[in-house]
Amino acid sequence: MAFYDGLFKVLGLSDWCGAGASNAPMSMADLLAQNTGEETKGEFFPFPSLDNLNESCSGIIQSRDVTKGIENGFLAAKPALKSVLDPITQPLSWLLDGALWTFATIPWFIMVPILVAISYYASRSKAVTGFVLFSILLLGLVDHYDVAMQTLSIIFVCTGISVLLGVPIGIAMSKSDRLQRSVVPVLDLLQTLPTFVYLIPLIFLFSVTESKLYGIAIILYAIVPVVRLTDLGIRLVDKDVIEAANAFGMNARQKLVKVELPLALPNIMAGINQTIMMSLAMVVIASLVSAPGLGVNVLRGIRNLELGVGIVAGIGIVLLAVILDRVSKAALSRVDMTHVKH
Amino acid sequence: MTKEPKVSLRGLYKIFGAKDEAILHHVQAGMSKEDLLVQHHHVLGLQDINVDMQAGEITVVMGLSGSGKSTLIRHLNRLIDPTAGEILVDGEDVMALSETGLRSLRQNKMSMVFQKFALLPHRTVLQNAGLALAVRGEDAATCNAEASKWLDRVGLKGYENHYPAQLSGGMQQRVGIARALTANTDIMLMDEAFSALDPLIRTDMQNLLLELQEELHKTIVFITHDLDEALKLADHLVILKDGAVVQQGEPQGILMNPSDPYIEDFVSDINRARVLRVKSVMEPLTGTEFAGDVSLHDNLESMIARSGGDTTLHYRVMDGDAPVGELHMRDLVKALVPRLSSGDA
Numbered sequence: 116m117a118f119y120d121g122l123f124k125v126l127g128l129s130d131w132c133g134a135g136a137s138n139a140p141m142s143m144a145d146l147l148a149q150n151t152g153e154e155t156k157g158e159f160f161p162f163p164s165l166d167n168l169n170e171s172c173s174g175i176i177q178s179r180d181v182t183k184g185i186e187n188g189f190l191a192a193k194p195a196l197k198s199v200l201d202p203i204t205q206p207l208s209w210l211l212d213g214a215l216w217t218f219a220t221i222p223w224f225i226m227v228p229i230l231v232a233i234s235y236y237a238s239r240s241k242a243v244t245g246f247v248l249f250s251i252l253l254l255g256l257v258d259h260y261d262v263a264m265q266t267l268s269i270i271f272v273c274t275g276i277s278v279l280l281g282v283p284i285g286i287a288m289s290k291s292d293r294l295q296r297s298v299v300p301v302l303d304l305l306q307t308l309p310t311f312v313y314l315i316p317l318i319f320l321f322s323v324t325e326s327k328l329y330g331i332a333i334i335l336y337a338i339v340p341v342v343r344l345t346d347l348g349i350r351l352v353d354k355d356v357i358e359a360a361n362a363f364g365m366n367a368r369q370k371l372v373k374v375e376l377p378l379a380l381p382n383i384m385a386g387i388n389q390t391i392m393m394s395l396a397m398v399v400i401a402s403l404v405s406a407p408g409l410g411v412n413v414l415r416g417i418r419n420l421e422l423g424v425g426i427v428a429g430i431g432i433v434l435l436a437v438i439l440d441r442v443s444k445a446a447l448s449r450v451d452m453t454h455v456k457h
Numbered sequence: 458m459t460k461e462p463k464v465s466l467r468g469l470y471k472i473f474g475a476k477d478e479a480i481l482h483h484v485q486a487g488m489s490k491e492d493l494l495v496q497h498h499h500v501l502g503l504q505d506i507n508v509d510m511q512a513g514e515i516t517v518v519m520g521l522s523g524s525g526k527s528t529l530i531r532h533l534n535r536l537i538d539p540t541a542g543e544i545l546v547d548g549e550d551v552m553a554l555s556e557t558g559l560r561s562l563r564q565n566k567m568s569m570v571f572q573k574f575a576l577l578p579h580r581t582v583l584q585n586a587g588l589a590l591a592v593r594g595e596d597a598a599t600c601n602a603e604a605s606k607w608l609d610r611v612g613l614k615g616y617e618n619h620y621p622a623q624l625s626g627g628m629q630q631r632v633g634i635a636r637a638l639t640a641n642t643d644i645m646l647m648d649e650a651f652s653a654l655d656p657l658i659r660t661d662m663q664n665l666l667l668e669l670q671e672e673l674h675k676t677i678v679f680i681t682h683d684l685d686e687a688l689k690l691a692d693h694l695v696i697l698k699d700g701a702v703v704q705q706g707e708p709q710g711i712l713m714n715p716s717d718p719y720i721e722d723f724v725s726d727i728n729r730a731r732v733l734r735v736k737s738v739m740e741p742l743t744g745t746e747f748a749g750d751v752s753l754h755d756n757l758e759s760m761i762a763r764s765g766g767d768t769t770l771h772y773r774v775m776d777g778d779a780p781v782g783e784l785h786m787r788d789l790v791k792a793l794v795p796r797l798s799s800g801d802a
């Protein structure tokens with residue numbers, strides 16, 4: 116005799132409910148109670164949850180049917196979604212695999228100078244460049260060079276794609292209030308969703324062996340700041356300067372290229388810096404879905420309680436984070452310098 | 458004067474707000490700026506503006522803050538669209554222009570100098586000055602040659618490769634002027650171009666403008682809220698109040714015959730001896746005995762100095778070599794006291 120039997124009788128729904136006794140599978144709690152041998156008495160006034168209502172009226176679904184329904188919905192939509200998304204995202208897999216292969220194939224004595232040169236070119240700072248060299252050598256010393264390069268190559272690809280997609284989206288948003296209003300909630304969602312939650316629908320759509328699975332997860336997470344800051348940067352461009360551009364008869368393209376983008380560049384660069392840092396955060400988590408790199412070692416540390424392995428990989432990640440942050444910040448401040456403000 | 462004006466505004470109205478056209482008839486029926494704001498939540502920008510700007514002249518638009526000066530000048534190149542009315546440039550209706558037509562007007566016929574300079578901070582002085590030509594699609598060599606010629610002219614030789622932020626306000630505004638001159642347009646719009654500068658540099662820039670105008674004869678529309686500046690520069694003075702023209706005409710005439718208490722207020726505390734000129738107080742030539750010859754363009758201050766303060770003297774007024782009138786020092790002294798249109802003191 117379940118608590119809500121009376122309710123359905125009063126409402127006159129007993130017939131629809133199917134003559135009282137439920138023949139639905141028992142809930143876990145019931146099952147446990149049955150095993151321990153005692154009849155469930157139930158609480159004095161149980162919450163009218165689906166499961167509790169179901170006990171009085173089998174016409175009402177159980178909670179497990181809801182999750183099952185969502186799953187089935189997903190599975191039903193999967194072939195259609197996959198047939199669209201698969202070809203579009205396939206180049207991402209190639210890019211990621213290509214980058215991983217390239218970073219792994221180029222021998223260290225060529226790769227390290229290239230990386231040092233890139234950091235000098237971007238930052239124009241001896242201190243930053245020296246720190247980059249030191250960190251890479253340190254990683255190599257403890258035999259983490261290969262995994263660090265894997266992480267780095269994934270970050271390069273994902274940041275590159277985020278910038279390539281994010282800057283145009285940001286520009287479009289800055290030009291249209293309507294677009295901005297509809298994109299901002301999506302960005303908010305992407306930024307507030309806990310990172311693990313991204314992975315769930317992706318695992319359904321793509322197989323875990325494909326690199327684009329983690330690629331998409333990283334890009335979705337990391338693209339947000341570059342979009343936001345491009346939009347913001349362009350909207351913040353001095354109205355007087357825009358007016359001057361109009362007064363001298365610039366067309367929309369000239370205004371964008373000659374005025375808006377250069378003046379928004381410090382903000383865009385700040386966005387790129389954030390994007391790089393977020394890719395790094397996500398590439399570690401993405402090791403759960405087979406992303407190679409330092410994250411794998413951290414995961415191993417957690418799973419096998421190998422404290423040392425985990426900590427060394429963790430320090431490696433910190434080093435990478437500091438390198439990427441310093442280099443991109445130095446590049447940013449160099450950009451800022453060229454338009455000295457009063 | 459029957460020559461075609463370079464720019465003319467006919468029955469121009471501007472109301473700021475979403476339903477500007479729907480409430481235009483209230484303004485045309487004479488509703489005031491305050492009532493419009495309280496009853497309809499729209500801001501009256503301009504009402505019934507009719508101004509002709511002659512080629513080769515400096516037209517100065519003057520008024521207090523919020524009187525609609527910036528709004529007016531931005532109608533000439535349609536940075537702001539009017540609610541009603543016509544804007545004619547060289548007899549051509551600017552309102553009828555397509556987007557490309559409008560861009561070409563802005564590129565080829567008008568250039569603008571801004572109160573806050575509005576230079577591109579990431580471009581050098583040279584690149585800023587050559588902006589108009591670059592926008593027109595000229596090659597870099599032409600842009601740079603023209604730009605450095607005009608930078609030279611405004612006294613900025615040697616600063617070509619500096620960035621705007623490295624220059625003082627006065628120098629930045631020189632770049633702004635060089636940018637407008639490099640565009641080589643007939644019409645120059647200057648919105649409070651000198652207001653952000655300190656008095657000495659400001660006088661400098663005014664002299665520079667007059668000097669340039671002497672040889673270039675551009676049609677200049679100059680906005681200011683400073684009467685001294687207006688009187689110094691204006692060939693034609695337009696006085697705005699609450700978006701309407703209260704008086705316009707030759708500046709000396711406005712000074713001698715203010716038509717409105719608002720303008721009397723304006724003109725009451727300027728140095729009349731320095732601003733008024735002989736031509737504004739002279740009489741037709743009748744006498745024969747004169748203490749000497751003076752020029753039409755001398756100001757009254759110099760006359761007082763010359764006469765040593767003697768009010769009984771008479772002078773013959775000359776325009777070049779031809780005598781055109783006579784000046785009684787007694788009239789001159791009377792002219793120094795502002796005349797009140799209302800009669801009471």
Ligand SMILES: Nc1ncnc2c1ncn2[C@@H]1O[C@H](COP(=O)(O)OP(=O)(O)OP(=O)(O)O)[C@@H](O)[C@H]1O
Pocket residue numbers: 473474500501502520521522523524525526527528529682
């Ligand atoms: N975009 C706008 N929206 C609403 N009202 C406006 C707008 N631009 C100007 N106004 C109003 O129009 C009136 C005239 O403004 P305008 O900027 O032309 O004045 P101004 O004479 O140039 O003043 P200032 O000397 O301070 O520059 C003001 O009351 C102002 O509030």
Ligand SMILES: [Mg+2]
Pocket residue numbers: 526527528649
């Ligand atoms: Mg103004």
